[in-house]
Amino acid sequence: MTPRFDTIIAFVRVAETGSFSEAARRLGLSKSMISRQVSALEADLGVRLLHRTTRSLSPTEAGRAYLERCQRILADLDEANLLVSHLQAVPRGRLRVSAPLSFGIGHLSACLPGFLERYPEIELEMGFTDRHVDLVEEGWDLAVRIGRLADSSLIVRRLAPVRRMAAASPAYLERRGTPRRPEELSAHDCLTHGGRVQSEWRFTGDDGKPVQVEVRGRFHADNGDVLRDMALAGLGVVLLPSFFLGDDIRAGRLVPLLEAYVPLDSSLNAVYPHGRHLSPKVRAFVDHLATSFGPEPYWDRGLAESAAG
Template sequence: MNPRFDTIIAFVRVAETGSFSEAARRLNLSKSMISRQVSALEADLGVRLLHRTTRSLSPTEAGRAYLERCQRILADLDEANLLVSHLQAVPRGRLRVSAPLSFGIGHLAESLPGFLARYPEIELEMGFTDRHVDLVEEGWDLAVRIGRLADSSLIVRRLAPIRRLAAASPDYVARRGTPVHPSELSGHDCLTHGGRVHSEWRFTGEDGKPIQVEVKGRFDSDNGDVLRDMAMAGLGIVLLPSFFLGDGIRAGRLVPLLEKYVPLDSSLNVVYPHGRHLSPKVRAFVDHLAATFGPEPYWDRGLTEQAVR
């Protein structure tokens, strides 16, 4: 017997809120009705979906798996409804976006006036932080994130590749020489990121195998802009995304190093919850970012001609 749709909705709301009372309030039904619907669903499926105690309520292992699938189904239904709705035509309302601090200030902010001019009915709230915010818990519509993203329940759209580059100033290279293989970095001053002056940098050999090199130096920072500036001052070699380094390389204040060993394993992404990815305001912002940055980001233009190998 196939479960009724209303029992599925009741289960999802109970599992999401952890409360029969809250689920009943959101669905405008009585608590007893919600309880009967969930019990009916469990009877239809022949499996217990929720652990119930006097103090707590949580999904069982089967309940968690069923919840994930049901949430996807409901999200797909929301998409279908939006697709045929007149609300799809005009992006409007408040849009809350979280973005990394340095990338947000250095690159994303420049694109925002054009977006707001194109969509006058959108009110945009930007939060710049390197902390990975919880979109659902904190009420963000979407987030811009850089790197290799772990699996999650969020929808991910890849906007552009993010190259990492090792680079140093011409003065540093003249004084200390040009490393031609990652293993030579152990004899250089390296500007590290992450709260310690000893760090491990990852590269890829010409045979495709990973190369891990322990590097050290006298300076560490949690901010890419500061690390770039220290490299331009001649204090060592830095390994950073190219959006930090492009202007310095084109201006001749930095030279890229070891380019053929740096893996292309990172990307610029946007992430958003399933229920929001066909919202007109979210779709408009994501499409705007895709047109602005991808698939060949402007900060990489002209860098290959500058390479030192």
């Protein structure tokens, strides 16, 4: 017997949320109705899909395999519906976007008014955090992420190159000297990301191959703006994306270092689940970011001339 479609949807929502109550809320049904639908599905299939205890709810091995296949089917159905609906032509609805805190405040927020003005039927919710959010689990439509991304099931669209730079204040360099090669950083105070006393910074060697350099320092932070402030105060050498440092380098408040050795392998990216790639609101937002930042980011303008000078 082929299971009814409503029982499949009920099972997927219960498995995704880990709760009959939350699944019922999302589907606009009673908890008892959701429970009966999942039980009916298990009876139709002749297999138990969920482990149920008084404190927890989780898919069985068969339930996990069935959930994965059902999620793909539902995502394909959503895409098919979008393809033939009016939503495909007119971006509208609620759009939830996660972005890094410093980049979001310093650069991303400036391009949001233009997006909202162009698409008046979109309601935009931004979440600024440096935490790596789970898009599917937490219900985000897409995320803006910086750096080299690990392989995943998400779609990645590269928006712009992100140039990393090593820099220090003129006062620090006058006091401690200017490093000419990455290995010389071992004799310098380095301002590192995170809470580790010792960190590894990546550079490119004379032979073009990547090299790891161990650096140490007395100050560590998990925020690029704070590390930049410490560099401006003359407390050490910093390695950060150029969107943190560009204005200070152009103004002479910071001096770029080791430019020939810093690899150009990072990027600004939009990432989103496969089920979102036909969504007009997601596509409109990603296109807007690509136009605003790439392929040559405005924060890099004039840096080469500043360094040469």
